[in-house]
Amino acid sequence: MFKHSQLESVKAWLAHPAHAAMPLHARIQRAIRQLIVDGALGPGKPLPASRALAKSLGVSRDTIEAAYAQLHAEGFIDRRVGSGSFVAEITEFTPGHRLSQRDALARNQAPNLSKRGNGMFRSGGVREMLIPRPFAHGVPETRTFPLPLWERLERQVRKEVGAQALHHGDPQGTEPLRCAIADYVNLERGARATADRVLVLTSSQQAMSLCANMLLDPGDRIFIEDPAYYGARKAFDAAGLECVPIRVDRQGIVVEQIRAEPRKAKAVFLTPSHQFPTGATLALDRRLTLIEWAARHQAWIIEDDYDSEFHYAGKPTACVQGLDPHDRTIYIGTFTKSLFPGLRIGYVVLPPQLVKPMTVARTLLDGHTAPMAQLTLARFMEGGHFGAHVRTMRGIYAERLDVLVSLVNKHLSDFVEPRVPIGGLQMPCLLTGNLTERAAIDAARRVGIELLGLSALHASGEAGAGFLMGFAAYTRAEIEVAVKKLANALRAISKSP
Known part of the structure; x- marks a missing residue:
């Protein structure tokens, strides 16, 4: 018969909520197996008779027999006719092996990762909120997305393509979507694209990781905006690159600092249309200077055009890729925003010479993007629905930005100075009072408000304290409630000793 502690261990397995979905016999089998693996039941030890164990656990004898049969099939127990069931003698396994102090310490230490693995783990990754709350940045409005239209287009694709959409897809992307993307960026962003130069991926983050690992070696230098998008810096750091921060002013990245830098870099990372997080637009003369610099030094320009669709004052500036006659620019876009x-x-x-290498590399990561979603998106774009949706959302976002600016000036003027952007999905605010950035962010979080601090986006120590306030995903009423809640929270901590 089991000892009292062993029987209680089995009962605990049966009662644990995490195991509730398992059949009863499977829970008993797993519990006994764990006792064997842990050494609580040593080799040769007898197991209780099925009738006795069934009575102790309050289950049927058939349930115990099913559990024992599975343990026997897996080789954990031997069943002897007329003698009962016994823990098997497993020669290559020592159950209950007691860890030495050294082994125990090793088990509790960080895993033995590669240098690149350690870099990725230490970065903390890029995590997005599953259910965004004000004022999470970079989140589009999804509640008004035309889902019935999308579902209708998806049904059309399923009807016309059939089971073909269930197979592996082209790692470069489906041709209809690549054609639609090329047409779109040529028309709306002034790009120089053809379908055979487009590589469809899962995200801009994947694109940055591909660039970091395919174009540069560990230890190579890359110029990066300061402040910069945290996802880019983490991707480049994880790849072992040396990120060299280049100051950003009201006209974008300061190109003279790049030209004056005595040590060469193999690439520069930019968000030229709408710099993250300042909102600056890179001036034309600086764009042209960068293009010539890249050509002269055989360097790469990695252009992240993450939310250029949403421009609220005039037309957005054409992308750098469309101005580059030397094919040194990699243009990154996304439908996430x-x-x-x-x-x-x-x-x-991509430049023509990079299409094949990048596509091959992509097959080692995730193979391809789901064909059904690609074909539906292609149809959404071809039918003019994408352009119509963007125009609608541009108007909604512009109104929400105006509401946010008005409410910040009304309720938060004692604490922050808003820097009103000409585009994008978030507004930077600089702290003007005595509050620290950390205190403001923590106070906001305690009342259910999410803010991204600006200081962490700067590589240098010259950052002005402040935070980003996303506005696109929140209604006028939600913005008003959240601003007032934030004002009360900041007022409370400003008065505390």
Whole structure:
């Protein structure tokens, strides 16, 4: 018969909520197996008779017999006719092996990762809120997305393509979507793209990781905006690159600092249309200077055009890629901001010589993007629905930005100075009072408000304290409630000793 502690261990397995979905015999089998693996039941030890164990656990004898049969099939127990069931003698396994102090310490220490693995783990990754709350940045409005239209187009695709959409897809992306993307970026962003230069990916983050690992070696230098998008810096750090921060002013990245830098870099990372997080637009003369610099030094320009669809004052400036006659620019785009994050479709427009290497490398990561989603998106774009949706959302976002600016000036003027952007999905605010950035962010979080601090986005120590306030995903009423809640929270901590 089991000892009292062993029987209680089995009962605990049966009662644990995490195991509730398992059949009863499977729970008993797993519990006994764990006792054997842990050494609580040593080799040769007898197991209780099925009738006795069934009575102790309050289950049927058939349930115990099913559990024992599975343990026997897996080799954990031997069953002897007329003698009962016994823990098997497993020669290559020592159950209950007691860890030495050294082994125990090793088990509790960090895993033995590669240098690149350690870099990725230490970065903390890039995590997005599953259910965003004000004022999470970079989140589009999804509640008004035309789902019935999308579902109708998806049904059309299923009817016309059939089971073909269930197979592996082209790792470069389906041709209809690549054609639609090329047409779109040529028309709306002034790019120089053809379908055969487009690589469809899951996200802009994947594109940056591909660039970091395919174009540069560990230890190579890359110029990066300061402040910069945290996802880019983490991707480059994880790849073992040396990120060299270059100051950003009201006209974008300061190109003279790049030209004056005595040590060479193999690439520069930019968000030229709408710099993250300042909102600055890179001036034309600086764009042209960068293009010539890249050509002269055989360096790469990695252009992240993450939310250029949403420009609220005049037309957005053409992308750098469209101005580059030397094919040194890699243009990154995404539908995460313009449509919805769950779509998981991004893309790159590549120089011709990079298409095949990047596509092959992509097959080692995730193979391909789901064909059904690609074909539905292609149809959405071809039918003019994408352009119509962007225009609608541009108007909604502009109104929400105006509401946010008005409410910040009314309720938060004692604490922050808003820097009103000409585009994008978030507004930077600089702290003007005595509050620290950390205190403001923590106070906001305690009342259910999410803010991204600006200081962490700067590599240098010259950052002005402040935070980003996303506005696109929140209604006028939600923005008003959240601003007032934030004002009360900041007022409370400003008065505390």
